[in-house]
Amino acid sequence: SYELTQPPSVSVSPGQTARITCSGDALPKQYAYWYQQKPGQAPVLVIYKDSERPSGIPERFSGSSSGTTVTLTISGVQAEDEADYYCQSADSSGTYQGVVFGGGTKLTVL
């Protein structure tokens, strides 16, 4: 079955730039989406269609895509950004009927 691969953890100091990657063979042909999940809360969409930012999401959140890897970048990380981040895309069938999530990355702000 199709999988999206994320690093289990990323650590950065406040004010630095955090980069979280997500790899999948079908990503060159399909958009990726990113969700932020803080402890005890539901996931929140922070990036859609690889690099679009929903209204209300701070500008320090950005997304990019290159080949089979998409990247969530958080510039000037703040303590409040400490959370789990999940990427998501369609399954490899290309019909957009199925969904796959990455395993998640825990962002720690040192």
Next chain:
Amino acid sequence: QVQLQESGPGLVKPSETLSLTCAVSGYSISSGYYWGWIRQPPGKGLEWIGSIYHSGSTYYNPSLKSRVTISVDTSKNQFSLKLSSVTAADTAVYYCARYRIEMASNWFDPWGQGTLVTVSS
């Protein structure tokens, strides 16, 4: 502003059927969009369960398809999840969300707050 709220029993016995409902406010389900269920076992990642269109057409995760039924009740503006023959592995926080499918894209936004379902005798 669309809001979703899950409801249902927090404890289900092994081999029984888990049943949850997601009430939608701020938007009429019959107007369009897909709607979906996602779950998260304690301390683990997200798993897509399935999605339904307002017309009733459904898509299920192949790994759960034999046990899952998702239905929609437009008169009550809600949709429901049934998962049969549950085991302890089905213990999870269950989320409902609006599932947007557009040209070459699909994503969940917004999400409900989630409800914990524990499978135990």
